[in-house]
Amino acid sequence: MRNTFNAALLLSVILYSCRVQLAGQNHPRKEAREGVALTYFGAAGWEITDGRTVVLIDPYLSRINGPAPPGGGTGFTLPGDKRRTYGWHDPAEPDLAAIDAHVRRADYVLVTHTHYDHVLDVPHIALKTHAAVIGTESTENVMRAYAVPEDQLITVRGGEDYQFPGFSLKVIPSIHSSLDHKHYFSSSTTPAGLKPPLTLEQIHTEGGTLAYLIRIQGHKILAFGGNNYIERELTGLEPDTVLVGAGGSRKEIYDYSGRLMRALHNPPLVLPTHWDNFLAPYDASQQPALDALKSFIEEVHAASSQTKVIVPKYFEPIALDEPAK
Ligand SMILES: [Zn+2]
Ligand SMILES: [Zn+2]
Numbered sequence: 001m002r003n004t005f006n007a008a009l010l011l012s013v014i015l016y017s018c019r020v021q022l023a024g025q026n027h028p029r030k031e032a033r034e035g036v037a038l039t040y041f042g043a044a045g046w047e048i049t050d051g052r053t054v055v056l057i058d059p060y061l062s063r064i065n066g067p068a069p070p071g072g073g074t075g076f077t078l079p080g081d082k083r084r085t086y087g088w089h090d091p092a093e094p095d096l097a098a099i100d101a102h103v104r105r106a107d108y109v110l111v112t113h114t115h116y117d118h119v120l121d122v123p124h125i126a127l128k129t130h131a132a133v134i135g136t137e138s139t140e141n142v143m144r145a146y147a148v149p150e151d152q153l154i155t156v157r158g159g160e161d162y163q164f165p166g167f168s169l170k171v172i173p174s175i176h177s178s179l180d181h182k183h184y185f186s187s188s189t190t191p192a193g194l195k196p197p198l199t200l201e202q203i204h205t206e207g208g209t210l211a212y213l214i215r216i217q218g219h220k221i222l223a224f225g226g227n228n229y230i231e232r233e234l235t236g237l238e239p240d241t242v243l244v245g246a247g248g249s250r251k252e253i254y255d256y257s258g259r260l261m262r263a264l265h266n267p268p269l270v271l272p273t274h275w276d277n278f279l280a281p282y283d284a285s286q287q288p289a290l291d292a293l294k295s296f297i298e299e300v301h302a303a304s305s306q307t308k309v310i311v312p313k314y315f316e317p318i319a320l321d322e323p324a325k
Helices: 007-012 098-104 124-131 136-144 250-251 256-263 288-305
Strands: 020-022 036-044 045-049 052-057 107-109 132-134 151-155 161-164 168-174 209-216 217-223 241-245 269-273 308-311
Touching: 007 269, 020 124, 036 269, 052 209, 098 124, 107 124, 124 136, 241 256, 250 256, 256 288, 269 288, 288 308
Parallel strands: 020 308, 052 107, 107 132, 132 151, 217 241, 241 269, 269 308
Antiparallel strands: 036 045, 045 052, 161 168, 168 209, 209 217
């Protein structure tokens, strides 16, 4: 892919439609004290905070030059990229400096599934912040391998609806993106008793996939970690904000955006997630991914003309409007 490592280019290309709103550059993260703000970390990673409680979703800051998902070839070699490359049998080594630069505190970490672009950084974040890690048994077994204390681990399977201080969380059964032109399938789960260092392959056992409905300060935020969903599980959720997987594999799914918008009754705000090339460093151009995102935005608007789509910029908080009373 074309690559200039030019951050300015990345920042300049996003606005191409008057219906696409730019992320809230007037809301520096430190000042997001009033209301709820969401900050994109790339891949499927987000921070959601009301200034008191910090909830992370699939936080992945390392962006290692790792192997591509099934059917994605052998990964990308970007011109000028000096990072080491990782294979499936290499030890999983998060970029601690990258994590520490962007994650200062967290109270809860929600993990949608146990793939390395969702879970690689979570043990370090959990050990550093003492956040509770909410995820499948597969995800929690990765945490156990890295000696995250048992009292921080909340194992879920989908269907739970939990009250926590400051927010509540409904765990939604879901399914993984249809990778490799529908040939991807995994029923494997990370076993208990693994000893570090784990290989990338060992932290890439899907273990089932979940979505999450976060109710906070009058908002209902539905977060997906990939490009698929179980339509009947969305009945009655009525979110005002949805993090929707907007990667290319959604095109394997029948009427992906249309069925989703109808099932959710035309949510006011959609934030595309997992649309960028997460094998590229943060300062690389995401132009091909941004170009590909146009068709997603068109799909959403065709299905739900009043839905606003905001293309997130890395690390720029998006402040939500006050919830309707
Ligand atoms: Zn995955
Ligand atoms: Zn992923």
